[in-house]
Amino acid sequence: MNSNANDISGYTYGTPAIAVSSATLNDLQRLKTSVGFTEDDERSLLLAGFVLKDDVERIVKHWRANIIAGIPHLAKHSRNLDGSPSPDYLARSNRRFEQWIIDTCTRTYDQDWLNYQQEIALRHTSVKKNQTDNVVSTPYVPYSDIVAFVAVLNETIKPYLAAKGHTESEVSSMHKAWIKSMHIQMALWSKTYMESGEHGKEW
Amino acid sequence: MNSNANDISGYTYGTPAIAVSSATLNDLQRLKTSVGFTEDDERSLLLAGFVLKDDVERIVKHWRANIIAGIPHLAKHSRNLDGSPSPDYLARSNRRFEQWIIDTCTRTYDQDWLNYQQEIALRHTSVKKNQTDNVVSTPYVPYSDIVAFVAVLNETIKPYLAAKGHTESEVSSMHKAWIKSMHIQMALWSKTYMESGEHGKEW
Numbered sequence: 001m002n003s004n005a006n007d008i009s010g011y012t013y014g015t016p017a018i019a020v021s022s023a024t025l026n027d028l029q030r031l032k033t034s035v036g037f038t039e040d041d042e043r044s045l046l047l048a049g050f051v052l053k054d055d056v057e058r059i060v061k062h063w064r065a066n067i068i069a070g071i072p073h074l075a076k077h078s079r080n081l082d083g084s085p086s087p088d089y090l091a092r093s094n095r096r097f098e099q100w101i102i103d104t105c106t107r108t109y110d111q112d113w114l115n116y117q118q119e120i121a122l123r124h125t126s127v128k129k130n131q132t133d134n135v136v137s138t139p140y141v142p143y144s145d146i147v148a149f150v151a152v153l154n155e156t157i158k159p160y161l162a163a164k165g166h167t168e169s170e171v172s173s174m175h176k177a178w179i180k181s182m183h184i185q186m187a188l189w190s191k192t193y194m195e196s197g198e199h200g201k202e203w
Numbered sequence: 204m205n206s207n208a209n210d211i212s213g214y215t216y217g218t219p220a221i222a223v224s225s226a227t228l229n230d231l232q233r234l235k236t237s238v239g240f241t242e243d244d245e246r247s248l249l250l251a252g253f254v255l256k257d258d259v260e261r262i263v264k265h266w267r268a269n270i271i272a273g274i275p276h277l278a279k280h281s282r283n284l285d286g287s288p289s290p291d292y293l294a295r296s297n298r299r300f301e302q303w304i305i306d307t308c309t310r311t312y313d314q315d316w317l318n319y320q321q322e323i324a325l326r327h328t329s330v331k332k333n334q335t336d337n338v339v340s341t342p343y344v345p346y347s348d349i350v351a352f353v354a355v356l357n358e359t360i361k362p363y364l365a366a367k368g369h370t371e372s373e374v375s376s377m378h379k380a381w382i383k384s385m386h387i388q389m390a391l392w393s394k395t396y397m398e399s400g401e402h403g404k405e406w
Contacts, residue, residue, distance in 0.1 A: 034351035148237035200397035
């Protein structure tokens with residue numbers, strides 16, 4: 001965990017402010033089995049957390065400035081409704097984005113983690129988007145764009161996993177574990193969207 | 204396209220039996236942009252189709268017999284409700300699974316492709332599962348298990364992409380293009396689930 005996590009605006013992991021997820025630990029075990037997520041993957045993710053922890057600001061900047069900023073239908077979700085920049089909103093959500101990388105790698109996937117997965121998803125749906133930062137922006141991020149963009153996260157994270165001189169085999173194991181976690185997370189987020197969206201509106 | 208595609212029971216790609224998808228070509232373009240899917244990826248997928256076409260039976264057998272069969276909550280969707288095997292159902296759906304690999308690589312991603320994406324998704328939801336083969340099996344496949352298992356498809360397809368002696372760079376390009384297509388497809392399927400599921404029941 002980032003030593004400054006407590007200073008991140010709106011980062012409420014493990015606090016009483018977070019509701020209990022509708023996904024259970026049994027659901028999580030089912031997803032782990034489906035993706036083939038093992039204790040080796042947990043160890044590889046911990047190593048990835050060690051490798052990535054000093055780079056998260058650079059990684060999120062890469063995603064935001066080099067990629068998302070060039071795709072209007074993605075960029076607008078961190079902007080004002082008229083398309084003008086919302087720098088404070090962007091900065092706050094970037095800090096949480098950075099912490100999410102760390103959490104993905106270093107948190108125990110337990111009930112608190114499930115609860116925060118649901119919270120993350122809710123903050124992308126019309127139920128809670130914009131509330132955390134008290135901004136006026138797009139009402140929700142379509143689930144389809146999240147699933148699509150995870151392909152980019154998965155591809156672009158790899159060089160950062162290789163940046164501290166680990167062997168090709170270690171980097172590959174870290175990358176595979178990261179990808180498995182992404183599929184578990186996409187599956188969990190889909191539950192929140194299906195429960196929150198009114199008949200697919202938030203696709 | 205597989206030369207025997209017309210012989211595949213229930214394979215109705217491009218026929219009048221298939222409804223027009225609720226996802227539009229504009230939606231598809233948005234998803235392509237989000238994943239970074241380019242003409243290079245189209246070319247790489249065509250090459251992948253050439254590489255994989257004679258191996259699809261072996262690949263689907265690998266997925267079904269070596270992996271899914273060992274995971275009861277996945278295996279049950281191709282079985283009778285009491286858990287006993289349903290060999291004809293399995294065989295028919297395997298033929299379509301094989302053709303889906305070919306289609307993913309070689310079809311033009313146009314309106315017909317979008318329509319069949321919706322049909323594929325519907326056949327996994329309670330709207331249409333079991334109808335094509337007139338069987339009594341589980342009422343639907345949870346979307347979450349599909350998203351989770353795509354991680355396995357993506358990982359296990361790679362050796363088959365490398366099996367015809369292409370360079371590491373070519374194999375990597377084919378693999379990246381395949382993965383991008385999978386994210387586009389997961390996003391499209393999620394639309395059908397969100398529209399079909401009764402408030403998240405089919406998660």
